Amino acid sequence: MLPSGHLMWLGLAYLLYFGQLGVLIPYLAMFLDGRGLNSVEIGQLLALITLTRILGPNLWANLADRTGKCLRILQLGCLLATLSFVLIFIADTFWSLTLCFGLVLMFWTAIMPQMEVITLNSVAGDSHRYSQIRLWGSLGFILLTILAGRLIDWFGTEVLIxxxxxxxxxxxxxxxxxxxxQSLPDDTPHTGTIWRRIVTPVFLGFILAMCLLQVGFGPYNSFFTLYMKDLGYSGLQTGLLLSLGVVAEILIFLKAGRLIQRFGIKHILLFSLVLTLIRWLLLAYLAFYPGILILSQCIHAASFGLxxxxxIQFIHRFFGRRFQSRGQALYVSLAGGLGGALGNFAAGLLWQQGQGATEAFTAAALILAVATLVVALLPKEQLEARQPVG
Known part of the structure; x- marks a missing residue:
């Protein structure tokens, strides 16, 4: 386990990483709208750049697992993402913006899986200590989301870059x-390959459910800020609403480790998916009520936090230390990459410059119903096991 000073730097890394997401995830559609793209083009661009999360994480994680240099891969990703971002200052067309953001996201995918592996090893897999460090990411998201919202009110969307x-x-x-x-002893047999774990029914069911969850997030991730703008909210008010969701996430992270230990992975996932389904229905039909918006943002504690x-606990237990980087990468690429791309693309088709907001969030709720059914059918003992079945 690393000294507390190193854990502090890890916390700061989470703060900045998720702070960046606190700018890009809520406001990228608003930035692209300011550059003259319509809702279909925004959905297509977000889908195309999200596809890089399918190839990228697996490429970097395979390199990390083979070399054992997780930290070096993380640092290389930070460097190349920073250098690539400079190109966005001069990009002004759909395809040039797509290429630039795609490059940034490709290198960005090298960061989080390695940071998760380093953190979980640093705390020896302790879910409670992991959640405490991960809280810094939530704080970063809040700070940058509010700051970006206020600066947009003052200077316009170009300030985001x-x-x-x-x-x-x-x-x-x-x-x-x-x-x-420090390297810890491998807790898994050295026979077999990662493929034997991937093709087990429990992993396939789990990753399908997580992919569907991200598909359901499409309208929220792509167009929530524009939705709030259409409803008459300012950039600061939208930032505060987004931050409320992350505050709820922080509060649940304080208890997440203990909740998982008490109720188990399956029950936590079922509870969270059902609440997320309700959340999308609230946004579809009752978003014009401020109190409903506040309630829906509080549900983010379950939608994302839990x-x-x-x-993360399932992946850490299921793949063990031998395959953990590639396991994290598979989760990021298939759930976040494929699921996110499909969700963004579909949301762009349904949104229709805001006229299809109700239909988009209703479709998201239906997707969550399917995800809930998938998790309900998975055997609880296999979801909780530290070794894969088969």
Whole structure:
């Protein structure tokens, strides 16, 4: 286990990493709208760049597992993402913006899987300590989301690329202060390949459910800020709403480890998916009520906080230390990459410059119903096991 000073640098890395997401995820559609793209083009661009999360994480994780240099891969990803981001300052067409953001995201995918592996090894797999470090990411998301919302009100959407460039540089500098944790004994047999684990029914069912969850997030991730703008909310008010969701996420992360230990991965996932389904229905039909918006943002504690904590624990237990980088990468690429791309693309088709908002969120709720059914059919003992079945 690393000294507390190194854990502090890990916390700061999470803060900056998720702070960057706090700018890009909520406001990228608004930035692209300011550059003149319509809702279909925005959905297509977001889908295309999200596809890089399918190839990227597996490429970097395979290199990390083969070399054992997780930290070096993380640092390289930070450097190349920062250098690639400079191109966005001069990009002004659909395809040039797609290429630039695609390059940034390709290198960006090298960061999180390695950071998760380093953190989990640093805390010896302790879910409670992991959640405490992960809280810094939520704080970063809140701070940058509110700051970006206020700066958009003052300076317009172009200010976003200045914020992102500054955060990327900060993350690169922090990554240089991180240390590789001491190697721990492998807890899995050295026979077999990762493919034997991937093709087990429990993993396929789990990854299908997580993929569907991300498909359901499509309208929210792509168009929530534009939705709030259409409803008459300012950039600051939208930032505060987004931050409320992350505050709820922080509060649940404080208890996530203990909740998973008490109720198990399956029950946590079922509870979270059902609440997320309700959340999308609230946004579809009752979003004009401020109280409903506040309630829906509080449900983010389950939609993201609990599902993420449970998913990370499942991956960590299921793949063991031998395949953990590639296991994390598979989760990121298939759930976040494929699921996110499909969700963004479908949301772009349904949104129709805001006229199809109700249909988009209703479709998201139906997708969550399918995800809930998939998890309900998975055997609880296999989801909780530290070794794969088969």
């Amino acid at each position: 200045l914020i992102c460039a500054a955060v990327l540089i900060g993350l690169l500098l922090v990554s240089l202060r991180l240390s590789e944790p 599902t993420h904590a449970a998913a």
